[in-house]
Amino acid sequence: MDTGRKDNAIKEAEKMTISDIQRGYRSKSFSVKEIVRKFLDRIGELDGTIGAFLTVCTDKALREAEELDERMGRGDDVGPLAGIPVAIKDNICTRGIKTTCASRILEDFIPPYDATAVKKLKDAGAILIGKTNMDEFAMGSSTETSAFQTTCNPWDTSRVPGGSSGGSAAAVAAGFVPLAVGSDTGGSIRQPSAFCGAVGLKPTYGSVSRYGLIAFASSLDQIGPITANVKDCALSFQILRGQDPRDPTSVAAGSETDTETDLMKDLEIGVRGLKIGLPKECFQQGLDPEIAESVQASARLYEKLGAKVGEVSLPVLESGLSVYYIISSAEASSNLARYDGIRYGYRSENFHDIDELMLHTRSEGFGREAKRRIMLGTYVLSSGYYDAYYKKAMLLRRKIRGIFREAFQEYDLLLLPTSPTLPFGIGEKRNDPLGMYLADIYTVTMNIAGIPALSLPCGFSRSGLPIGLQLAGNHFAEDKLFRAAFSLERELGISGRKPVIKGVEQYA
Amino acid sequence: MKVDKDTIQYIARLAKLEFTEEEAARFAGEFEKILDHFENIDKEDLTGLDEVPESGAETVLRRDEVKPFDNRQELFRNTKQMRDGFLAIPKVLE
Numbered sequence: 090m091d092t093g094r095k096d097n098a099i100k101e102a103e104k105m106t107i108s109d110i111q112r113g114y115r116s117k118s119f120s121v122k123e124i125v126r127k128f129l130d131r132i133g134e135l136d137g138t139i140g141a142f143l144t145v146c147t148d149k150a151l152r153e154a155e156e157l158d159e160r161m162g163r164g165d166d167v168g169p170l171a172g173i174p175v176a177i178k179d180n181i182c183t184r185g186i187k188t189t190c191a192s193r194i195l196e197d198f199i200p201p202y203d204a205t206a207v208k209k210l211k212d213a214g215a216i217l218i219g220k221t222n223m224d225e226f227a228m229g230s231s232t233e234t235s236a237f238q239t240t241c242n243p244w245d246t247s248r249v250p251g252g253s254s255g256g257s258a259a260a261v262a263a264g265f266v267p268l269a270v271g272s273d274t275g276g277s278i279r280q281p282s283a284f285c286g287a288v289g290l291k292p293t294y295g296s297v298s299r300y301g302l303i304a305f306a307s308s309l310d311q312i313g314p315i316t317a318n319v320k321d322c323a324l325s326f327q328i329l330r331g332q333d334p335r336d337p338t339s340v341a342a343g344s345e346t347d348t349e350t351d352l353m354k355d356l357e358i359g360v361r362g363l364k365i366g367l368p369k370e371c372f373q374q375g376l377d378p379e380i381a382e383s384v385q386a387s388a389r390l391y392e393k394l395g396a397k398v399g400e401v402s403l404p405v406l407e408s409g410l411s412v413y414y415i416i417s418s419a420e421a422s423s424n425l426a427r428y429d430g431i432r433y434g435y436r437s438e439n440f441h442d443i444d445e446l447m448l449h450t451r452s453e454g455f456g457r458e459a460k461r462r463i464m465l466g467t468y469v470l471s472s473g474y475y476d477a478y479y480k481k482a483m484l485l486r487r488k489i490r491g492i493f494r495e496a497f498q499e500y501d502l503l504l505l506p507t508s509p510t511l512p513f514g515i516g517e518k519r520n521d522p523l524g525m526y527l528a529d530i531y532t533v534t535m536n537i538a539g540i541p542a543l544s545l546p547c548g549f550s551r552s553g554l555p556i557g558l559q560l561a562g563n564h565f566a567e568d569k570l571f572r573a574a575f576s577l578e579r580e581l582g583i584s585g586r587k588p589v590i591k592g593v594e595q596y597a
Numbered sequence: 598m599k600v601d602k603d604t605i606q607y608i609a610r611l612a613k614l615e616f617t618e619e620e621a622a623r624f625a626g627e628f629e630k631i632l633d634h635f636e637n638i639d640k641e642d643l644t645g646l647d648e649v650p651e652s653g654a655e656t657v658l659r660r661d662e663v664k665p666f667d668n669r670q671e672l673f674r675n676t677k678q679m680r681d682g683f684l685a686i687p688k689v690l691e
Contacts, residue, residue: 201668411634411635443687523630
C-alpha cells in the first residue's frame, strides 16, 4: 500500500502551509515543479466551482518552478519564499500579465512593470500562480461587482466570499495557494478573510508600498497578505513591507516606525501582560449573536492566557462609516478620472467628438458600483456640498485618529468582530447598496486612522460558516498583532481546517 | 436630503458619465438613502478640530531626474494605435 513518502507528502498540497512546503523543499521530499503542478491541478479541478481566478499563469509558473529547482539543486540562495505559489489580486500590476481590476475599462490592460509588492515577492523566490477576482476597482464587500465572474465561498458555494479581495481569500480557503495578496481600503482584506476562514492583515498605512496598486482611495489603500495561518501571514508581511522611493507615502525604517523588527522572533512569546480592549460599541445591535458569542469566548481565552482584557469606548463606528464612504468616494472620483479612453484601456467605438468619446467610454466601461462611487464622490466634492460632506469628513478623520490614539494609551490591542454578519447569500445584497456599505462598519475606521488590523478565524457558526475576529493595534504594532493572533490560534486549534469542495472526491 | 433626477444628471455631467432617465431615477433613490445616512456626521462635535495636517506629517520629495523606461514596446502595447513613435488618438480638435 505504501506508495512512498514523496507521494503522501504531496497528496495534501492544499493543506500545506508555507512552512510545510519549505520543510519539504529542505528535506527534498518534493520539487518546486511538483508542488506548483499540484496546486495548478487543484485549481484546474475546482476553480470552475469557486471562480477565484481571473488569470492562471500555468506555463509561466511551471517554467519558473523548473528554473528554481535547478538553482536549488546548485545550492543557490533562492530567497525566503522560494518556490511558494502565490496569487495576486487583479488590481496589483504584474508585468506582462493582464491586470483588469475586474473592470471592462481595463479588460485588456497588460502592465509594463511589476508593483513593488510583486517585485518583492518575486525577488524572495515566490512563484506567481495567477490573478484573483475582486469587486470592480475594489469597490464592494462581496466580489459580486466584478465585471467578469462571481466567486463562491468555498465553505458554502451559495454564499459570497466577501470582498473586495474575495478571489484572494477564496483561493487560500480552497487550498489553491498558501499565500494570496490583497488590498484593503475599508476592510477588503479582513472581511473576505473572515468570510473564508483565512488570516488577513491590513498593515499600517505606509508600511507596504502602493506603487503598482491601481488606486481606489489613495489615503486609505494598503496591500497585505492573506494566508491559512498566522505564522505564514507574519512571514509574508515581513517580505512585503519596507520603504519604496516610488511611493512617497511609504515609511522608512527607523526607531519610531521600526519596520525592521524581526516579526518571527517574538511570535511565540505569548500575550501575558498585554492589555486588550473590547470596544463596547461593537457588541450592540446589528451584530450576529453567534459572532458576538465567538468573539467574546476568544476574549475569555485571552484572559486565560494571561492578557488583561477590559472594556473600551470607541464612539466612532457609525459616523466613521459615513466618513469612510465620503472620503473614499471623493478620492475614487478623482483617481478614476484618468480612464477616458484616450491612451489605454477600453475605448467606445461610438463617438463623434472628444466629449462623446469620454462620456461613452466611461459609461460603457464602468459597472454600476464604480459609477455609484464616482457619482457620490463627485457630489460630495461639488461646490455647495463640499463643506457639508467632504470638509466635515476630513475633520472627523482627525477626531477618529485622536480617539484611537487615546485608546492605545491604555490598551496594546483592540479586539472586535471583523464583520457584523456571517457570509451572506450570492445576490442577497446586490440591490441594496446601503445595506452592503453597512457591512463594513467594524473595518473602515482602521483605514481612516491608518492603523494595522488583522482578521483571524475564531470559530464556526452552527451552520458551519467561518467566523472571524479582528485585532487592531497602534501604528506599526504589527508585531503585537501577530503575537496575540498566534497565541489565540494555537489555543483555538481550528487552523488547518479546510472546506470540502464538491468534486474533491473524484480528485482524491 | 432630497435628490432629484436633475441633480443626478448635473453630477453625471461633472463626472463625465451618462445615464438614461430610468437609471438617473434609480440613482436618485439610492443617493437619497445614502446621503440620509451620511447625516449622522452632523451629530459629531467638531470644535477644536482643523484641517491642517497633524504634526509629524512631512512632504517627501525626490530629485527630478530623468530615468528612461527601458521597455517601450511593453509600455505601448496598451495603446490602440501608434504612428512614428507617437500615440495616435482620435481627432480632438475641429
